[in-house]
Amino acid sequence: MPEELALHGGPPVRSSLLPYGRHNLEDDDVAAVLESLRGGWLTTGPTIGRLERAVAERVGARHAVAVSSGTAALHAAVFAAGIGPGDEVIAPPLTFAATTNVVLYQGGLPVFADVRADTLTLDPADVERRLTPRTRAVIAVDYAGQPCDLDALRGLTRRRGLVLIEDAAHALGAEYHGRPLGALADLTTWSFHPVKHVTTGEGGMITTDDAGLAARCARFRNHGIATDAAEREARGDWFYEMTDLGFNYRLTDLQCALGLAQLAKLDRFLQRRRAVAERYRAALDDLAALSLPAVAPDVSHAWHLFPVLLQLERLSADRRTVFSALRAEGIGVNVHYIPVYWHPYYQRLGYEKGLCPRAEAVYERLLTLPLFPAMNERDVDDVVRAVRKVVGHFAR
Numbered sequence: 361m362p363e364e365l366a367l368h369g370g371p372p373v374r375s376s377l378l379p380y381g382r383h384n385l386e387d388d389d390v391a392a393v394l395e396s397l398r399g400g401w402l403t404t405g406p407t408i409g410r411l412e413r414a415v416a417e418r419v420g421a422r423h424a425v426a427v428s429s430g431t432a433a434l435h436a437a438v439f440a441a442g443i444g445p446g447d448e449v450i451a452p453p454l455t456f457a458a459t460t461n462v463v464l465y466q467g468g469l470p471v472f473a474d475v476r477a478d479t480l481t482l483d484p485a486d487v488e489r490r491l492t493p494r495t496r497a498v499i500a501v502d503y504a505g506q507p508c509d510l511d512a513l514r515g516l517t518r519r520r521g522l523v524l525i526e527d528a529a530h531a532l533g534a535e536y537h538g539r540p541l542g543a544l545a546d547l548t549t550w551s552f553h554p555v556k557h558v559t560t561g562e563g564g565m566i567t568t569d570d571a572g573l574a575a576r577c578a579r580f581r582n583h584g585i586a587t588d589a590a591e592r593e594a595r596g597d598w599f600y601e602m603t604d605l606g607f608n609y610r611l612t613d614l615q616c617a618l619g620l621a622q623l624a625k626l627d628r629f630l631q632r633r634r635a636v637a638e639r640y641r642a643a644l645d646d647l648a649a650l651s652l653p654a655v656a657p658d659v660s661h662a663w664h665l666f667p668v669l670l671q672l673e674r675l676s677a678d679r680r681t682v683f684s685a686l687r688a689e690g691i692g693v694n695v696h697y698i699p700v701y702w703h704p705y706y707q708r709l710g711y712e713k714g715l716c717p718r719a720e721a722v723y724e725r726l727l728t729l730p731l732f733p734a735m736n737e738r739d740v741d742d743v744v745r746a747v748r749k750v751v752g753h754f755a756r
C-alpha cells in the first residue's frame with residue numbers, strides 16, 4: 361500500500377518544516393562578536409582588513425574589499441568596471457535579481473543570455489550571440505555553487521575588451537580546473553547572507569588581482585571618498601575629497617569578527633554540504649521522474665543548492681503540486697530562480713518572455729532540496745523519504 365500524501369491528509373514525514381538553507385552559528389562565533397564589541401571599534405576598525413586578508417588568501421586573490429552585502433559587492437564591481445548609461449552588460453536570467461539590478465543602478469542595460477542545458481550556468485556561445493558594439497561587461501553566475509565556464513568566458517571577454525565579473529555568491533570554496541574561484545575573473549563577488557557558505561548577518565566581498573579595480577571598489581563603499589576615517593586620524597588631518605559618487609556600503613567590525621570565525625570553518629561546512637549532496641545523489645538517482653544536477657568535469661562544486669529537475673512527462677502533477685506536496689511533508693523545498701526578466705519590474709522595462717528559452721523551460725521544472733551544513737542524518741533521510749514518497753505517488 362503506498363503511503364497517503366500529507367497533501368491529501370496522510371501523516372507528514374516531518375512535523376516541523378526543514379528549511380532549504382540556514383546559517384550555522386556556534387559558541388565561538390558568538391564569542392568572537394562579543395570580543396569585537398568590547399574591542400573599541402564598531403566600524404572602520406582593524407577587523408575589516410583582517411577579514412579581507414583572510415578571504416583574499418582563502419580564494420587566492422591579491423585584493424579583497426569588504427562591503428555590506430553581496431548586492432553591494434556586485435554594485436561596486438559594476439561601478440569599478442566603469443558601467444554607465446548606455447552600456448550593455450550580459451548576464452544569465454537564472455539568478456537572483458540583484459545580479460542585474462546593479463547594472464540598472466548604474467544606468468546600464470542588462471542583456472540576458474541563456475544558460476547551458478546541463479549545468480544551468482551562463483552559456484558562452486549564447487553570450488557571443490548577444491554581443492553588440494555597446495557591450496561592456498559580462499556577469500556570470502556560479503549557479504548552485506558550480507563554477508561557470510571560466511575559460512570560454514575569459515577568452516571571449518579578453519578578445520572583445522570586456523570586463524568579466526563573476527557573481528560567486530553561491531560558490532565560496534569552489535574550484536575550477538584545480539584553482540579556487542576568486543581571481544579567475546576580473547572581479548569576483550561574494551555574499552555572506554545567512555543562507556550562504558559563511559555568514560556575517562549581511563555582508564559581501566569583492567576579490568580581484570587588479571589593484572586599480574580594488575581601489576575603485578574601496579572608494580565606492582565609502583561615498584567615493586579616497587581615504588577612510590582611520591587613515592585620516594593616523595595622519596592627524598581633516599582633509600578628504602569625494603572623487604566619485606559612492607555609497608555607504610561599509611561592513612562593521614562586529615560583522616567581520618563573525619566572518620573570521622565562520623571562515624575558519626569553511627572546509628568543514630563544505631565537506632558537510634558535499635556529503636549531503638552525495639547522499640542525495642545515491643538515494644535519488646534511480647527516480648526516472650527526477651534529474652539530478654549535472655557537474656562539469658574538473659570542477660569542485662561548492663553545493664550551495666541542490667536543484668533537481670522534474671521530468672514532467674513522467675509525472676501526473678506539475679511543479680506547483682509537487683512543491684506543495686513536499687512542503688506538506690515538512691520539506692522546505694524552494695525554487696531557484698524565476699527568470700529575472702519575468703519579474704514585473706523588468707517586464708515594465710520592456711523585456712519580453714521568450715528571450716532565454718532554456719532558462720524559461722528549466723524554471724517550470726526546478727525544485728531546490730534543503731542543503732545546509734547543520735542538517736543531520738535524520739534531516740537528510742527525511743528529505744529522501746519525502747521526495748521518494750511524493751515523486752513515487754505522482755510517477756506514471
Ligand SMILES: *Cc1c(COP(=O)(O)O)cnc(C)c1O
Binds near residue numbers: 455458501529562
Ligand atoms: C545571495 C545572492 C546575491 C545577493 O547577495 P546579498 O548578500 O543577499 O545581497 C547575489 N547574487 C546571487 C546569485 C545570490 O545568491
